[in-house]
Amino acid sequence: MGLVPVIVINDAEDAIPLGKALAEGGLPGAEVTFRTAAAAQAIRAISEKFPAVLVGAGTVLTAQQAKEAISAGAQFVVAPGFNIRVVDFCLEQQIPVFPGVCTPTEIEAALDKALSVLKFFPAEAIGGVSYLKAISAPYSTVRFIPTGGVNAENLRQYLSLSAVLACGGSWMVSSQLIAARQFDEITRRVSEAVNLVKQVREGLK
Numbered sequence: 001m002g003l004v005p006v007i008v009i010n011d012a013e014d015a016i017p018l019g020k021a022l023a024e025g026g027l028p029g030a031e032v033t034f035r036t037a038a039a040a041q042a043i044r045a046i047s048e049k050f051p052a053v054l055v056g057a058g059t060v061l062t063a064q065q066a067k068e069a070i071s072a073g074a075q076f077v078v079a080p081g082f083n084i085r086v087v088d089f090c091l092e093q094q095i096p097v098f099p100g101v102c103t104p105t106e107i108e109a110a111l112d113k114a115l116s117v118l119k120f121f122p123a124e125a126i127g128g129v130s131y132l133k134a135i136s137a138p139y140s141t142v143r144f145i146p147t148g149g150v151n152a153e154n155l156r157q158y159l160s161l162s163a164v165l166a167c168g169g170s171w172m173v174s175s176q177l178i179a180a181r182q183f184d185e186i187t188r189r190v191s192e193a194v195n196l197v198k199q200v201r202e203g204l205k
């Protein structure tokens with residue numbers, strides 16, 4: 001899909017209209033972060049109502065949270081950092097896991113676990129596209145998901161790097177939009193990002 005919408009949901013009631021807004025925008029995927037108590041319930045609601053939407057859990061900081069997320073239906077797990085207990089638990093459960101990295105040491109810890117897709121976090125704050133270009137050069141087998149400060153303005157630059165598999169971010173699905181129930185605006189932003197991914201990929205062919 002090229003995009004990972006990072007979702008902070010306070011009220012699980014919003015999960016269904018949100019799943020609908022994402023699907024209507026052409027993006028059947030979501031990362032629901034474990035930053036709120038509603039996360040597991042929201043994951044369960046979206047995965048039950050929209051089986052075609054690939055739902056995962058984000059901000060997973062402990063193996064216990066990974067367990068809860070997977071029981072709720074999460075099909076993948078994202079973490080801000082490289083936590084070996086989270087990674088090992090997901091590997092045991094055979095659930096794709098994308099830990100966050102931003103140094104060569106962390107990338108190599110992930111390589112030791114045979115992981116080849118990693119979240120690059122916090123993308124903009126740590127140095128953005130030029131930092132990612134430099135850090136990815138020695139690791140030709142790794143693809144990255146830059147997240148943190150990615151938005152409609154810099155998305156194209158990240159997606160143009162061959163080391164980038166997808167970009168993550170909250171700009172399409174901000175918690176303010178969810179709280180204000182502006183699902184039409186979410187669909188509009190999602191569809192704008194989906195079109196940009198298509199354009200960049202056509203251009204790279």
Ligand code: 3PG
Nearest residue numbers: 006147148149169170171
């Ligand atoms: C994350 O949880 O991965 C990031 O905090 C998302 O960052 P953003 O809000 O800058 O997109």
